[in-house]
């Protein structure tokens with residue numbers, strides 16, 4: 001309230017505003033922390049993954065206990081954020097954003113924030129945002145480098161103006177393969193949330209509109225004004241291929257040496273599944289949200305919505321056959 005550009009009236013608006021955060025890994029966790037402390041009214045967090053010890057170097061909302069319990073990130077984040085500011089309506093949803101649930105999970109918020117680790121999801125968010133006219137903020141970091149851009153549909157360039165598709169843009173390089181330094185994560189999340197605060201406090205004229213990129217190792221910072229592409233697939237031709245599901249694979253790479261299977265949509269009785277698996281597999285662990293077991297050299301984590309993450313392979317056919325064998329076709 002003391003900061004003149006926001007003031008008491010801007011803070012009031014912030015209190016009535018909300019945002020949906022897609023992905024709560026490194027950037028997502030840092031952004032959620034800043035947003036909740038700023039006193040926005042409502043924050044929905046979508047995440048498909050669970051906390052692991054190797055996340056703790058950069059994912060600042062989580063701790064060793066969350067990793068030991070293998071809590072879903074959406075659940076661990078909700079708990080932590082409610083302890084930070086109990087007046088914010090924080091809602092953690094364990095889900096993999098996809099073309100079938102995008103409408104339901106993203107609708108009703110004036111702003112979407114990028115906390116994802118992959119371009120498939122970003123292009124899906126971009127499709128939804130442009131179609132519905134919802135502002136969204138792109139943010140990404142890998143190694144010591146990061147980039148962010150606020151996208152105002154119909155006014156600014158969209159993600160598809162800058163990049164044609166998720167194919168062929170160096171998807172091999174992710175945090176899981178070449179690592180990421182925590183400082184760049186926090187820097188990019190800070191830039192993202194600063195833009196979010198302008199929008200949510202009703203100060204859109206303060207948005208800088210620039211594609212910012214920074215490298216905390218080399219000290220290189222760049223700021224440029226991206227032009228709209230008059231032939232853009234999404235914001236010019238309104239071809240929402242990702243939202244239509246035409247570009248969505250049923251098995252996705254999910255970090256180092258692991259594959260996510262999300263072609264099965266059903267609700268699983270995790271307790272019953274545990275009882276069945278425990279007959280043949282020695283160490284089946286379960287909490288309210290997921291079930292995990294080892295079939296050396298693999299480790300499978302199954303969620304209540306039928307999704308599974310298989311560690312120990314990059315081969316979708318191996319993942320599919322193990323899923324069919326242990327969970328069901």
Ligand SMILES: [Zn+2]
Nearest residue numbers: 158161232235
């Ligand atoms: Zn565009």
